[in-house]
Amino acid sequence: xxxxxxxxPPGAEPPIEVFVNGVHQRPGIDYxxxxxxxxxxxxxxxxxxxxGKWAAIFFGLWGYYGKNDQVDVHYRKGGRxxxxxxxxxxxxxxx
Numbered sequence: 001x002x003x004x005x006x007x008x009p010p011g012a013e014p015p016i017e018v019f020v021n022g023v024h025q026r027p028g029i030d031y032x033x034x035x036x037x038x039x040x041x042x043x044x045x046x047x048x049x050x051x052g053k054w055a056a057i058f059f060g061l062w063g064y065y066g067k068n069d070q071v072d073v074h075y076r077k078g079g080r081x082x083x084x085x086x087x088x089x090x091x092x093x094x095x
Contacts, residue, residue: 005090006038006071009082017074020044044069046089 008016018025018038025031032039045067071087 002041002043002092004040004042004044004092006040006044006087007090008033008036008038008073009075009077009084009087010036011077012036012073012075012082012084013077015076019072019074021070022072038071038073044071044089045091 016033018027018031020030020040027033030040030042046069069089070085071089072083072085073087074081074083076082
């Protein structure tokens with residue numbers, strides 16, 4: 001099965017709440033936590049912009065509607081509530 005992984009920030013303690021593109025995700029249904037990673041069975045994508053594409057967008061030469069999922073987590077660390085946004089998305093390994 002193909003799985004997309006999202007490493008949790010170091011020291012993240014429960015309770016952990018997960019959001020993808022601002023939508024709350026349910027543990028065991030939308031994702032699973034395996035050790036220090038969140039595992040999703042559905043595709044997630046983090047777009048990497050080339051310098052040329054970034055410049056064209058910046059100068060308004062064309063609109064941009066690429067796919068760019070945002071994974072955010074709310075968790076506890078050292079007794080405090082912490083929010084981390086834009087976590088790294090690790091795509092499945094290619095055979």
